[in-house]
Amino acid sequence: MTKVNTVLGTIPAEELGLVAIHEHIGYGMPGSELDSKWWKTPEQAYEETVPKLRTFHENGGGTFVDATGICNGRDIDYYKSLSRKTGVNIVACTGFVGGDTALPHFARATVDYLARVFIHEITVGIGDTGSKAGIIKVGVSRGGRMTELDKRIYRAAARAAVVTGVPVLTHLAIDPEPAIAIFREEGLPLDRVLFGHADDGLNAASTPSEMIMGEGGRIGFDTFGYETELPDPPFWARPRKDRMDHFIDLVGKGYLDQLLVSADANCSPLGWPGVKGHTVNYIFEVLIPDMRTNGIGDAQLKAIFEENPADFLAIQA
Template sequence: MSFIRTFKGDINPEELGVTYSHEHIVCRPPYWVEMGQDDLILDNPEASLKEVLDFKELGGESIVDATAVDYGRDIRSVAEISNETGINIIGTAGFNKGFLWSAKIPDHLKSVTGEYGTYGQWIDATSIDKLADFVISEVENGLEGTGFKAGQVKFGTGYNSISPLEEKTLRAVARAHHHTKAPMHSHTEAGTMALEQIQLLKEENVDLSSMSFGHMDRNLDPFYHNKVAETGAFLSFDGISKIKYAPESERIRCILDLVDKGFEDQILVSGDTARKSYFKHYDHGLGFYNILGNWVPRFKEEAKQNGYDAEKLVRKFFIDNPKRCFTFKK
């Protein structure tokens, strides 16, 4: 029987509904805390609750919280937000990217990581299979011992590079995926290295239809997108609202290019909203409201002008595709 794993328990895929497929809700990344980068610390659960309520009022039903262990999860606060709002939240096991791993490991994780001082030291000293066991436990038993189980597994790589430790976590997450059948997600720094990740995943015998590749709209290259899509993987356009990286017209152009090539069933859309300044209720930003409230109407208008069935595409990007992407394939 297929299911999607949320903080509220396992649900039928048909219950997922309108979904943001890559977000952050409450997190205190140790690296950014140590660097004094307050904008990158989402530490006000009440403000985050209001953002989720904005999403719900627009018809939103589920959010994938892509916060891995090295990005400072606040599992209990996120679970409380899920409980209070009724929104399904999918948690994430696994790892992010290498440059974050110089940060100190919080004391509450020492029972899992041992006496290693930093994430990098822990990952370096631990075998691939033992790291896989950690990820498996977070899927099957609960994130950081809370009992709230992860609904996807994640790894990440750097900008135009994959370090030895990043390759190690990729392989560990792939092996955890084989054991748990959890869907997989990757962080691609600035949208790079997805093709190189794919080669390593093939070495681990991963069925790439179980993968979603993040931040594809940080690298607005249709040829590159096509190569990723040809593997059967999902492409996450999760930088909506971030005009500093690209205008929405370019994101929409690349999305429709994939539709033209027959890949409309592999597209996910979200915001990766991970700064105070991006959130309405933290710092007067666009917040969770913007995608459903502003971007979707704009996308529909532009798609219709160019002869596309806009309603069908929006349903695929926010309902049908997430439903398949985040299902455990037993």
């Protein structure tokens, strides 16, 4: 039986249910908690977050993967409280959203040191919470090309993934060639890597999704709901039909088993206002009906939201 680390303990992968593979309880840039313009009390954050997670659970959602890395507002004791209160499994990550979000202590560290940090958080626990990370987050820094720090973090993540058996989730799938080379050098099979944000309006055109999947990697269509049709769309928005047509095209080409889907919504943003009206429940309210309208059947939906994530998240040590 395969297992997955959640903040409340290790559970069988078969118990994950429907999985939102790339979401955030509360994401912010390092230092945002010091900006009084955006201060929130714990009660305010709780009030914003609990109804969203409860609705997710009531709609049939089983597991919420929090892709908030070290230095970006990760709060494991808070996640544990939310999980107990709402019934949603929460998977926390170790790693960094990108090298440009790593504070100097980590940015100056060696690959070996970073790998040890990741391995400790996966096998022993995050701080003194007793909760183990279930996934490793890495990312391409702003600018669209992997920096030397990004490459160090990717290499450390690959080493930790090989040792622990947990998978790697990337922020952006642009400039993937250096990442693929690092993963291969470190002996990490590419089916243990989800190359994220392959669908967003800013980067989709320059993301070689089919090349990545041809090499064995997985692709994240995980910005569903960030649409140009929104009253105040973010800069990474994309026309709703354009994104769906792209997804359906890849399904039609036989890539269903390598595609994972999410809304990348922020339950209670830290240091920025977030995107109004966009929550993890876009998956149920809009996305699944849209997929059905576009010919995605029940068996395919089960693969997209249950089977593919369970296979990806399962510890393979």
